[in-house]
Amino acid sequence: MRIIILNFLYIFFTISLVYAQENLKVNNIEAKELYEELRCLVCQNQSLLDSDAPLALDLKKLVLYKLEQGLSKEEIKEFLVERYGEFILLKPTFTIKNILLWVAPFIFVLFGFFLTFLFLRKTPVSKEEVFTLTEAEKEKLKKVLNKDIIE
Numbered sequence: 001m002r003i004i005i006l007n008f009l010y011i012f013f014t015i016s017l018v019y020a021q022e023n024l025k026v027n028n029i030e031a032k033e034l035y036e037e038l039r040c041l042v043c044q045n046q047s048l049l050d051s052d053a054p055l056a057l058d059l060k061k062l063v064l065y066k067l068e069q070g071l072s073k074e075e076i077k078e079f080l081v082e083r084y085g086e087f088i089l090l091k092p093t094f095t096i097k098n099i100l101l102w103v104a105p106f107i108f109v110l111f112g113f114f115l116t117f118l119f120l121r122k123t124p125v126s127k128e129e130v131f132t133l134t135e136a137e138k139e140k141l142k143k144v145l146n147k148d149i150i151e
Helices: 002-037 054-068 073-084 099-122 135-150
Strands: none
Touching: 002 054, 002 073, 054 073
């Protein structure tokens, strides 16, 4: 009877351990994906995954805790954006607030093309200037040209 109870307890604890490890793996994969999408607030140009700053470590713990609570990735992002602002996202969303951020590069490129077009249109492609030579300069030129042809 004792062996049956021990086997039953062994099976029970093994199943719960395997389930916990699988749940932890899923959370770790989702957490890693979130770490790649979130910016370290101290380093500013690194993701949470790349950063070892104390604040980044705290944010990693917070993300893992929220995943363990059952929140989705989007809910966690919304929570962090509410708390730290949209700066925490490495890829900002396309909203009315930051439309200039998305559209400004295209505006600057078009403005540059427009200015280049105007500049090139106003300046002539080739300017022909007429130079008149004096008789002494003509003679000197003939001598130089004849010298080059003979050699």
